Amino acid sequence: MAYFNCPVSTGTNPDMKKVKSYLLMLNQQLQHCFQSIDPEDNFSAESLLKYQETDENISQLEVSMGGFLSLFKNLRDEVESNIKVLNGQIDLKVSAKELCSEISMTTDTITFRTGSLIIDTTNFKLRADGSAEFSGSITGGSININGRFVVTPQGTVTIQSTTFSKQITTNGLLYSNYMRIAGDADIHGSVNCGDLYASRDVSCETLYQRSDRRLKENIEEIPDETALALVLGMKPRSFEFKDSGQHSIGFIAQDIDELQDRLGTNLPLVDHSGDYAAIPYPNLTALLTGAVKAQQKEIEALEKKIGGTAA
Known part of the structure; x- marks a missing residue:
């Protein structure tokens, strides 16, 4: 224990003994103050707790050894904001009527409760509509x-x-x-x-292209005459794509739709599932095969007719 050592020799003077005893007592009391008094003992109650209220606003500041609370309320607009730091946890809250955003942080978890989360940083942006940009x-x-x-x-x-x-x-x-x-x-x-x-x-x-019979159902034959009519009705075109300027040849999807409406067929020759109509060109292979078969039948019929006439 630290104490004051009086340099004056007391001898047998009773007054000097009283002075030394008094100084020793003061030293012990000072040591007790440093060891036993809490911070609250050094502040008034007004310094530790601030609370003010009017007809429109409420403000509160509370400080304790466990943490602190800061609160503000606008009673007219029903707006509230507060920050609480207590026992290793930080809570932030902002609310306006039925809208509320909260952030809670502990040593291992950060929790967000809000309507829309917006992040605007150099390498990551998250907008209120949910769209995001990320670099990295x-x-x-x-x-x-x-x-x-x-x-x-x-x-x-x-x-x-x-x-x-x-x-x-x-x-x-x-x-x-x-x-x-x-x-x-x-x-x-x-x-x-x-x-x-x-x-x-x-x-x-x-x-x-998968074509196993085990993958198919409702298998129906396309008449060769129907295939021939479709092939003969198609209009081969040359064109350029607008976005790339690439020169190509093929068909126009709308022309094939009109052709099928005219012939009364409904074969999967045009795909309308995307933003733009598309033609599954491999499907035309079956039509070409049927058209060749139909023409071959006509050729064979003509050959028989010509052969019979010649005889």
Whole structure:
């Protein structure tokens, strides 16, 4: 224990003994103050608790050893904001009538409760409508958005909705029921999808289309005469695509629709599921086969007729 050492020799003077005893008592009381008095003992109640209220506003500031509370209410507009720091937890709240935003933070969790979350940083932007911009990379972990967009830690990507992209690069598997790629797609692996839409060229060594009987039902024959009528009614065209200026040849989807209306047929020769009508050109192979067969029948009939006449 620290204490004052009186340098004056007391001798037998009783007054000096009283002075030394008094100084020792003061030293003990000072030590007790430093060891036992809490911060509250150094502040008045008004300093620790501030509360003011009027007809329109309420403000409160409360400070304790456990934390503090700051509160403000606008009674006229029903607006409230408060900050609470207590026992290792921070709570922030802003409310206006039925609208409310809250943030709660602990050592291991941050919780948001709000209507719209807006983030505006250099590498990430999240707007009130839910649209987002992100620059950078995601390393490790996985992504699962309602089971419709899934990225596994191994790099497998599964998409079960419409996907628009200018460029897709993947070193693993890419699964999609519907995908539209407006730019480059560099895929070092397999692509399994229900529908693949490419606005430019598709180049490959071999293109397979599933045609197993076990995958089909309601199989009906297309009469050769119907196939011939459709083929003869089609109008081959040359044209240029507006977006790329690429020169190409083929058919106009609306012309084929008009042709089928005129002939009373309803074959899947035009796809209207996307933003623009499309022609599944592989389907024309069956029509060409039927048209050739129909013409071959006519040729054989003519040959028999000519042969009979010659005889």
